[in-house]
Amino acid sequence: MTPPILTVRDLVVTFGTREGVLTAVNGVSFDLYLGEVLGLVGESGSGKSVTGLAILGLIDPPGQIARGSITLDGAELIGKPEEELRALRGKRLAMIFQDPMTTLNPVLRIDTQMIEAIQAHERVSGKAARERARQALARVGIPSPEERLDAYPHQFSGGMRQRVAIAIALLHRPAVLVADEPTTALDVTIQAQILAEVQSLAAETGTAMLWITHDLSVIAGFADRIAVMYAGRIVETGSVVDVLETPIHPYTAGLIGSVPSRNKRGVPLAQIPGMTPSLAKLPPGCPFSPRCPRATVTCRTTMPAETPFAGARMARCHHPLTGEPLAA
Amino acid sequence: MLVYLIRRLGQSLLVIAVMATLVFVAMFAVGDPVDILASPDADQRERDAIAKRLGLDRPLWEQFGLFVWRALHGDLGRSFVYNVPAVDVILQRLPATLELALTGLVFSIAIGIPLGVLAGLKPYSRLGRGIMSGSILGFSLPNFWIGLMLILLFAVELRLLPAGGRGPVVSVLGIPTAAFSLEGLKHLILPALTLALYKSALVIRIAQAGTREVMLQDYIRFARAKGLSRQRIIFVHVLKNIMIPVVTVLGLELGSMIAFAVVTETVFAYPGMGKLLIDSINRLDRPVIVAYLMMTVVIFVIINLIVDLLYAAIDPRVRLAEAKG
Incomplete structure (x- = not known):
């Protein structure tokens, strides 16, 4: 198998604020392969946009990359001189943003x-x-x-x-395109057109994409793999089909359950109870435990580790919905 | 748009009429010009003759009526002192003041924009805070004091620049100017700097606020994601955006620089319109004072009118509000 074009390992991004140091991205790791589309899904404030900005080296003070490694073509990006980063931005690494009304001068x-x-x-x-x-x-x-x-x-x-x-x-036919919710602000019809166009253009140039969104339906038919983020951590990754059809993490299941669909007509839409926790007041154990229907005492005290599952999947959960964790 | 224009014109005329009345009446409070014009040993008959010649023996309302009637015909009276039309006396001094105001404008841009952008890029650094604190000094130090300090430093202590006056005047394209010779420029620097200091402080604050706001915009982030250099982002993307408010404010401030260079011109004995105004007040040369104030009012009204019309042309919201109102 070819090595990944982009690797992110144990990325930690912190923001110094009046409430103390907030960890917006907390130990995120993933690989992105040439020509692949990886969907990074999560609610607002889960750290997905910050992850995208960190890849391009666009984290501004008071934010900073505290730890971790990001490599492009095997070369480390963190700590690279600004001029070398600038030469990569727009050339090998590109990014598009959420609000098209404000991204052009x-x-x-x-x-x-x-x-x-x-x-x-x-x-x-x-x-x-x-x-x-x-x-x-x-x-x-x-x-x-x-x-x-x-x-x-x-x-x-x-x-x-x-x-x-x-x-x-x-x-410049970049190797990696970070797309930070580029279709969220658009009409649904335009959304579909643009998705199709980006997909064919990226295929043409062989560009790998990190597609950041909170909308599962956008990437359901579009991404190859999905990484689900919650409170600064990736809680589940796997292929689109696996994750959407048999989610391991209760949070993923909650997200899928709250997408409206024709089959659920007449039934109240499922919700995930509660709200995303404030980064300043994260619970000691699994950050999703206060909202999780399956949470036990262990969940509230111990942070679940990244656990591999069959089918090149990973999840951080003490009580997975399906499948047995592979022995490490 | 036409209704808006007519209403604005009507307002402008009203402002001019009110000002004309105020100015004319106020002149009577300043003092009797006959006291100054007549020699100290003149008897009552001679004094009456002077008053009669100047039309000062008639009742106030009659003098005012005559003033308005003549003003409508473009005649603002003859200077008591120079015995030439007051407007000519003022226009003769206009190039000197324009020269000073424009140089001051260039200085305030040259000082204000770089410092403002610098402070806006690093608002929490020592440099940024220092610039912003400095700009408060620029606002609050009195003009005449700055002028005197500059004279003390550059003319008296360092002997680099002349303390006052205007350089040799030559005619360039029919306009008498002193700005094209080294000597003339040397005379301009200190008064222009004095005049520019307050405006620079203003420009610094506008540019700083603008830069801070623009730097947070998505298009700056996108420009960085394109791999543009920092210079390109600052000099093209930021500068072009902050110029809109800067130009608006400076356009209005230019009017006040022309009209109110009074203190600066007096401190530097600079032969411009402001100095003329002070001299005329001292000599109670009523027609010149009145003509000067009237011209100032008209200049302001015209500049404001142009700015308002430009806004209506640029900003559709202004037009909408007017159409409804």
Whole structure:
């Protein structure tokens, strides 16, 4: 098997606040293989966006990467000089963000924002860069790209702006694209179109994707594998089919149960009781234990370890819903 | 839009009319110009003759009526002292003041924007805090005191720059100016700096607030994710966004720099409109004072009108609110 393009090992990201040091990401590990789509799922505040930003080295003070390792093509990224990181950003590592209305600079024309992204990594003339920008816009399905290059962001709809952002992110055929809920702010119809386009573009360029979302239905038909995050930790990983059909962790099951579907018509939608815990007041044991229907005394006192399960799966749970943990 | 324009114009005219009345009436409170113009040993007959020649013997309402009538015909009276139209006396001094105000504007941008951006990028650093505290000094130190201190330091102690006056005036493209010779520039630096200090403090605060706000925006994060250099992000992405409020404020401040360079020009004995105003007040040269204040009012009204109209043109929300209101 080929080695993963991106590995994250025991990543810890902390934020110094008035309430003390908060650990937003607490020992996250995963691998991302070339051409693969990994869905990173979790509620707001579970640390999924921070994980994405950490990969690009975009954690700003008061946040900092306290521990762990992130490698791209086998080379360590944490501790790399800023200039070397800058050279990787946009070139080998790209990122798109949630709100397309705010990711483009309102006072700069689209061509300026695309050409600068090309020239940040390659010595090309403005004219050649503009031509590449035009082709990139055409590739993401923007009609009459030549005229649209001269437009300002406010002249585009939200869906079109997200397409522009995607075109910019994919300009240099990056090895890894971190997509931080890029379709959440869009209409469902546009969402589907954009998902399909990103999928085909990424397949074309061989780009691996870390798709961050809180919406299980988005990645159900899209991702290869899923990692479920809760309170800064990955609580379950596995292939999409395995995780969605036979979840191991009660939290995953809760998430799946709360997705509306045709089969559950007329029945009240299941909810996970309670709220995501504040990072400042995490319970001593499993952070999900106060909301978990299966929680026992052990859960409230001891943090479950990452436990491998059959089928290249992993979960952190004392009382798994299905399957027997493999002997370590 | 047309209704808005007409209403705004109406308001502007009202402001000018009210100001004209206030200014004219206030002039009578300042003192009797005959006291200054007549020689100390003049008898009552000579004093009456002067008053009659200047039209000061007539009742106040008649003088005012005459003033308004003439003003409507573009005549703001003749200077008692120079015996030429008051407007000409003022316009003669206008280039010097414009020169000073524009240089001051350039200084305030050159000082304010770099310091403001710097403070905005690192708001909690010692440098950032230092700049913001310094800007409070810029706000609160009186203009004349700064002028005097600058003279003391650069003209008296270091002997680098002249203490006052204006450099040799040459005509460039028909405009008499002193800004194109080294000597002229040397004379401009200290008064322009004095004038610029308050505005720099203002620009620093606007630029700092703008930078802090812009740096948190998603598009800055996206620009970083594109792999842009820090210089490119600051000089293109940040600077262009913070220029909108800076330009708005400086546009309005330019008016006040032209109109109220009074203190600075007096401290530096700079022959501009402000110095003229002080001299005229000392000599009770009523027509010049009135004409100066009227011109100032008109300049302000016009600048405000232009800014308001620009807003209505740029911001659709302003137009909507007007249409409903």
